[in-house]
């Protein structure tokens with residue numbers, strides 16, 4: 507039996523939106539010409555694309571939970587084009603970085619078009635983002651990053667501690683590189699906008715977990731209370747691929763937690779030099795991600811862990827919340843102990859070599875996912891592109907996807923979990939000051 511996603515109720519991005527009425531779950535056996543499993547960004551983008559290209563076909567879209575309330579609502583809302591690398595400045599390193607950048611850039615441009623096309627209000631802000639460090643240990647890494655960005659003519663700016671304090675309202679960071687592409691957004695509002703854009707020929711069933719899939723001429727998808735016999739199947743469950751026995755030797759789920767504060771008071775905003783919206787990613791892999799939003803809230807995500815059950819109980823979530831609060835207080839000591847209003851967990855998906863899944867895994871069955879922390883842009887792009895693949899439509903984006911490496915092999919369990927835990931512990935040790 508598949509490990510099923512179970513969302514907690516703490517997601518701040520969701521809780522500050524108006525409630526939406528969920529669609530019914532599947533309660534009988536049906537046939538579907540087109541079936542998409544997973545209604546996060548990937549599945550929603552695939553459904554929108556199929557539905558628009560096949561206005562006379564019914565597209566069935568199902569999700570184990572409420573649509574769009576998994577990682578797609580729970581992420582930190584960074585739409586990234588440039589990502590920090592560790593300074594591979596060889597020709598191959600540069601070429602590989604450029605390919606990754608081009609794909610991310612395409613994804614960012616594509617998402618902007620979708621947001622405009624469907625009139626999605628999601629606090630889109632092209633304010634850039636900081637890769638920051640609280641110690642001088644990352645000086646070489648950041649300098650290499652600047653060199654790489656310069657070589658590729660990508661706009662960037664170095665900030666020292668003083669300039670950062672003025673911009674961010676905290677003297678915590680010693681140095682940072684600001685990059686200017688991509689955007690910051692409200693992730694749950696983006697997912698909600700995509701759901702609202704679904705046309706009448708998409709039949710969405712929520713709270714409909716898939717427990718088993720049998721592949722053949724037709725794909726037999728067993729759900730909790732009904733079976734779907736599908737001609738064409740797109741699997742868009744991202745971190746839950748391995749629990750459906752898909753790409754278990756290539757893709758790995760990680761559990762992340764985050765918190766969002768209430769809006770800061772006028773006094774608290776003054777302590778922060780009346781700073782405007784900003785986003786900070788850490789120069790360390792395991793360091794904290796922080797945002798200061800347009801409605802003057804702080805968001806922090808500073809834990810990542812291996813979880814066999816892919817969920818966190820209330821007791822453990824409280825412990826993670828304490829780590830979030832400590833991360834906020836070390837940067838903003840004036841904040842009160844009860845400043846956090848929402849805390850949540852979410853599942854993301856990584857591979858060993860930062861590669862993504864975009865494959866026809868059986869005849870007329872495709873899988874997409876494993877965006878390695880870049881899914882806000884990539885999931886939407888891959889969803890769209892997998893629909894074109896299924897429709898046999900050629901596209902330039904496919905060339906960019908094909909140019910990227912495939913995910914490397916991962917060892918079987920339990921060795922895999924041990925290995926990832928060890929790697930995370932090492933990275934955490936290096937980033938102790940950044941949490």
Ligand SMILES: Cc1cc2nc3c(=O)[nH]c(=O)nc-3n(C[C@H](O)[C@H](O)[C@H](O)COP(=O)(O)OP(=O)(O)OC[C@H]3O[C@@H](n4cnc5c(N)ncnc54)[C@H](O)[C@@H]3O)c2cc1C
Nearest residue numbers: 544546547548570576578581582584716744852880881882
């Ligand atoms: C805390 C956090 C912070 C992040 N920050 C960022 C960021 O700042 N920028 C960025 O680009 N990315 C970020 N990510 C990653 C990003 O959120 C994901 O890459 C992206 O949401 C993937 O979208 P998706 O639709 O593929 O997957 P998901 O949003 O996970 O959707 C998959 C859906 O499949 C459903 N599902 C799973 N199993 C089953 C089943 N058996 N049957 C039926 N349905 C099933 C789930 O309920 C879920 O709704 C973050 C992720 C987390 C958790």
